[in-house]
């Protein structure tokens with residue numbers, strides 16, 4: 001019985017277990033069927049560049065790519081690419097936001113994703129530089145804009161928005177469109193290679209003998225393109241040509257950019273060298289005539305020509321109508337020296353510069369008439385005059401200055417008396433003959449603006465020639481009959 005009972009229980013247990021197994025199997029089967037059914041419906045879209053993109057205005061739109069795959073992992077189908085249909089339009093000729101739908105079908109079902117496409121102005125404007133044929137920017141005048149245009153695919157002509165910046169070696173142009181796209185282009189320039197060079201004739205240090213006028217030894221400026229910029233050179237630094245010393249002079253040229261090229265020169269003014277005095281042989285008379293030319297000068301020249309006697313004229317500018325006679329005298333072999341333009345003591349002895357200004361005026365007249373400058377002169381009143389004492393020491397200073405400047409002055413040792421003592425020709429003759437008689441070398445003072453004095457000249461010459469005198473014109477080496485200064 002026990003055994004029967006035991007067999008019965010075993011039988012029951014076995015049946016129950018089989019039932020449980022069936023239930024579990026059925027459950028598993030259902031779960032699997034559900035899994036397979038749902039797993040098979042997985043579709044995945046891949047959108048290259050993502051679900052929201054921007055594309056350029058005005059350019060053809062190209063879909064960056066999309067595809068769909070089924071994802072049956074459990075069923076072992078793996079990834080299988082599915083055909084995708086696209087709907088929707090992107091119009092790149094109109095700014096805006098567009099949508100594209102991508103659709104695929106799988107197991108009788110339809111799947112769709114959407115991509116947002118923004119049509120935007122993504123293209124920067126274009127700058128076109130214009131070039132002038134054969135144009136080379138000059139360092140001196142700066143860059144003269146050759147021109148440019150700028151256009152934008154959306155904004156159109158944006159030339160007016162271009163900003164240009166002139167730099168040392170280039171121009172930079174920048175423009176932006178309304179969407180904020182920026183373009184920069186460069187135009188290279190050649191200023192740096194065209195900086196001019198200033199060349200100093202005679203070098204950076206020159207030595208010049210003192211003179212009454214200063215002439216720069218010369219300079220030039222050219223750029224590397226061969227442009228002559230000499231006329232733009234600014235010269236600064238005064239040289240006082242009669243004052244011994246060292247002077248600094250600068251030569252510079254500046255351009256419109258404010259750049260400057262400059263060089264310096266030291267000018268050393270040194271005392272001029274005067275030739276040695278040469279004592280002429282025999283008895284010599286130097287006839288000298290001051291204060292002309294005037295109404296009687298032509299007559300005097302005729303007399304001198306008649307005897308082939310050469311004399312010396314210390315001239316003024318007081319009778320311009322007769323100035324041409326300075327030219328005649330010079331061409332006939334007479335010496336010409338400066339006396340004074342104005343012959344006004346209070347003007348010419350007021351200062352060194354006043355004297356020089358007056359002197360240069362007379363010198364200019366002489367040059368105009370003769371084509372030649374002279375280095376001979378006679379101080380109005382002579383070097384020993386005291387009429388200049390209103391300016392103490394002026395004669396001493398002028399004698400030094402003029403001598404250092406290379407000019408030779410003459411006084412006299414025979415006076416004719418025609419400056420005031422007499423108005424008689426016979427007295428003039430007596431004074432000159434008497435004065436010369438005791439001298440080997442005579443420097444005779446007469447005035448050719450005095451009729452009665454000129455009238456004595458023919459007899460003076462006759463007397464001199466008869467008595468073995470030679471008449472000579474003064475030159476740089478002649479005895480000078482200096483009086484010595486009294487002021």
Ligand code: ZN
Nearest residue numbers: 290291380381
């Ligand atoms: Zn005089």
